[in-house]
Amino acid sequence: MDLLLGALTLGLITSLLALGVYISFRLFEVADITVDGSITLGAAVTAILLVHGWNPLVATAAGTLAGAVAGLVTGFLQTKCGVNPLLSGILVMTALYSVNLRVMGQSNLSLMDSKTQKFYGLTAWAEEFGKKLGGPWHVLAWDVKAGDLVLLGGMALVVVLVALAMYLFFRTNFGTALRASGDNPQMVRALGVSVDTCRIVGLALANSVVALSGSLLCQYQSYADAQMGIGSIVTGLASVIIGEALTGTRSLGFAICGTIIGSILFRQLVALAMLGDIKPSDLKLITAVCLFFALVLPQLWKKIRRPKANAIP
Amino acid sequence: MLSLKNIQQTFHPGTVNEVRALRGVSLEIPAGSFVIVLGGNGSGKSTLLNAVAGSFLVDQGTINLAGSDITRWPEHLRAKHIGRVFQNPFSGTAPNMSIAENFALATRRGKSHGLGWALHRKLRDSLRDRVRTLKMGLEDRLDNAIGSLSGGQRQALTLLMATWLKPDLLLLDEHTAALDPKSADQVLQLTAQIVAQDKLTTMMVTHSMAQAVAHGDRLVMMHQGNVFHDFSGADKTRLRIEDLLGYFDDLRRRDLMDESAAAMLREQYV
Numbered sequence: 001m002d003l004l005l006g007a008l009t010l011g012l013i014t015s016l017l018a019l020g021v022y023i024s025f026r027l028f029e030v031a032d033i034t035v036d037g038s039i040t041l042g043a044a045v046t047a048i049l050l051v052h053g054w055n056p057l058v059a060t061a062a063g064t065l066a067g068a069v070a071g072l073v074t075g076f077l078q079t080k081c082g083v084n085p086l087l088s089g090i091l092v093m094t095a096l097y098s099v100n101l102r103v104m105g106q107s108n109l110s111l112m113d114s115k116t117q118k119f120y121g122l123t124a125w126a127e128e129f130g131k132k133l134g135g136p137w138h139v140l141a142w143d144v145k146a147g148d149l150v151l152l153g154g155m156a157l158v159v160v161l162v163a164l165a166m167y168l169f170f171r172t173n174f175g176t177a178l179r180a181s182g183d184n185p186q187m188v189r190a191l192g193v194s195v196d197t198c199r200i201v202g203l204a205l206a207n208s209v210v211a212l213s214g215s216l217l218c219q220y221q222s223y224a225d226a227q228m229g230i231g232s233i234v235t236g237l238a239s240v241i242i243g244e245a246l247t248g249t250r251s252l253g254f255a256i257c258g259t260i261i262g263s264i265l266f267r268q269l270v271a272l273a274m275l276g277d278i279k280p281s282d283l284k285l286i287t288a289v290c291l292f293f294a295l296v297l298p299q300l301w302k303k304i305r306r307p308k309a310n311a312i313p
Numbered sequence: 314m315l316s317l318k319n320i321q322q323t324f325h326p327g328t329v330n331e332v333r334a335l336r337g338v339s340l341e342i343p344a345g346s347f348v349i350v351l352g353g354n355g356s357g358k359s360t361l362l363n364a365v366a367g368s369f370l371v372d373q374g375t376i377n378l379a380g381s382d383i384t385r386w387p388e389h390l391r392a393k394h395i396g397r398v399f400q401n402p403f404s405g406t407a408p409n410m411s412i413a414e415n416f417a418l419a420t421r422r423g424k425s426h427g428l429g430w431a432l433h434r435k436l437r438d439s440l441r442d443r444v445r446t447l448k449m450g451l452e453d454r455l456d457n458a459i460g461s462l463s464g465g466q467r468q469a470l471t472l473l474m475a476t477w478l479k480p481d482l483l484l485l486d487e488h489t490a491a492l493d494p495k496s497a498d499q500v501l502q503l504t505a506q507i508v509a510q511d512k513l514t515t516m517m518v519t520h521s522m523a524q525a526v527a528h529g530d531r532l533v534m535m536h537q538g539n540v541f542h543d544f545s546g547a548d549k550t551r552l553r554i555e556d557l558l559g560y561f562d563d564l565r566r567r568d569l570m571d572e573s574a575a576a577m578l579r580e581q582y583v
Contacts, residue, residue, distance in 0.1 A: 171431055172428045172429060173427055180407040180414075180418055184403075184404070186404050190388070190395075191418050191421075191422045192393055192421075192423040194389045
């Protein structure tokens with residue numbers, strides 16, 4: 001139960017990553033690899049501020065903002081410098097690796113105070129709050145620590161707020177223009193909107209949500225690591241694609257909900273796989289294989305259902 | 314209203330693919346006139362329209378529109394004054410967004426896009442009324458993705474979008490060329506109706522001589538990147554398809570003459 005509860009919390013945290021990937025992948029049709037770097041950047045900035053005794057909320061906000069800057073740079077490279085979208089993502093991701101090491105000062109930063117043996121960050125808040133509530137509580141015949149439930153609830157609240165904000169933003173005039181700029185840039189220019197500005201803002205937005213995910217992730221696992229972002233884009237894409245298979249792409253609201261559900265489901269699948277005889281180091285392989293199937297199965301399904309055209313002799 | 318002075322544009326200069334698309338076009342278009350731009354393939358008629366719209370910045374010359382020198386303005390800033398309908402029905406609308414959302418964008422053409430709610434009730438109501446006038450039954454499908462509509466329907470909607478805010482200049486780039494005859498006729502009727510009703514200054518590129526004769530109050534014939542004939546007033550009204558065919562024949566003979574003259578000179582001097 002602990003494992004599944006943990007996977008659920010983790011799924012909620014990575015659903016923010018998936019929402020960011022949704023923006024770049026579905027609205028701008030670019031698999032933006034910047035996220036591999038910006039998720040770590042969010043974690044690194046938050047971690048270093050927490051270790052220096054800053055308020056967790058401020059540290060989280062700073063991490064999110066740092067991600068926005070990373071997205072801004074990628075967007076600038078893509079539009080004003082005319083660098084190929086995929087390549088500009090790779091460039092920024094590579095640069096961010098060094099930046100992250102600089103920010104943390106080392107490759108791995110623990111969020112535990114060595115003197116008091118206490119953890120920093122939002123997770124610690126949740127645990128303390130949980131202690132006040134008492135517990136353990138019975139949930140579905142399992143004993144669950146109150147702190148874990150508080151954490152889960154908190155993360156769920158954050159995800160709902162972010163998703164709601166995203167939904168509302170994309171229904172505003174500017175948000176509508178932003179979506180259209182990915183759908184038909186020519187039309188958007190003819191209607192007086194700068195496609196470049198839309199793209200830059202969109203990527204900044206996407207990467208800020210991803211960095212928020214990284215910031216929460218490092219507080220959840222109580223450490224930040226320079227390597228933690230590797231393969232994030234794959235996790236994000238898998239979540240987006242699973243989500244689309246579940247809810248379809250009929251409308252923005254469906255797509256956002258689907259992405260969140262997809263992310264949670266994906267984490268549960270990985271957690272189930274881990275119950276078997278699989279080492280944590282195999283995780284990336286499993287993730288990649290899962291994404292492979294998520295990408296290929298829909299096409300395969302179409303092929304099976306649609307009869308082949310007869311060759312004309 | 315629109316004033317073009319000595320517009321020149323060369324694509325791929327200094328290469329084997331060099332194309333001198335516009336060779337010093339000058340044109341004065343007063344407010345309220347409906348100009349048909351006619352010409353064969355490669356005559357530069359679409360290039361002229363794109364130069365005005367700002368798809369590229371011209372090599373030489375000046376463009377004045379509604380009192381401002383817009384020669385160096387980027388495309389999206391010119392949109393404040395210009396409404397456009399493209400040849401390709403897919404170019405003018407965002408396929409994965411609903412009809413209503415496409416219109417929400419069009420109603421803010423050239424204005425700032427703040428964080429106001431895009432689809433407010435007032436817009437929906439006026440949108441439904443305007444779309445109903447198309448008599449295509451689209452007023453009940455405002456939340457459908459625009460990509461699910463036919464080319465003719467999309468082009469009619471694009472026209473409505475381009476003229477929702479009365480533009481200083483309406484640019485129509487062979488906007489019926491990709492449609493079936495019935496839809497083309499429908500869209501053309503709608504065009505004539507909107508242009509007349511709002512007294513819009515319009516440039517319509519076409520290669521259909523029937524359209525050129527039936528519409529507009531001025532006809533500009535382009536050839537090899539320049540204006541060759543310019544008919545207005547009674548001259549335009551009197552024009553028949555046969556006359557236009559005659560002018561095209563002249564142009565063709567002229568080209569042949571150029572070539573044969575060149576061949577003759579080559580024989581003598583090379």
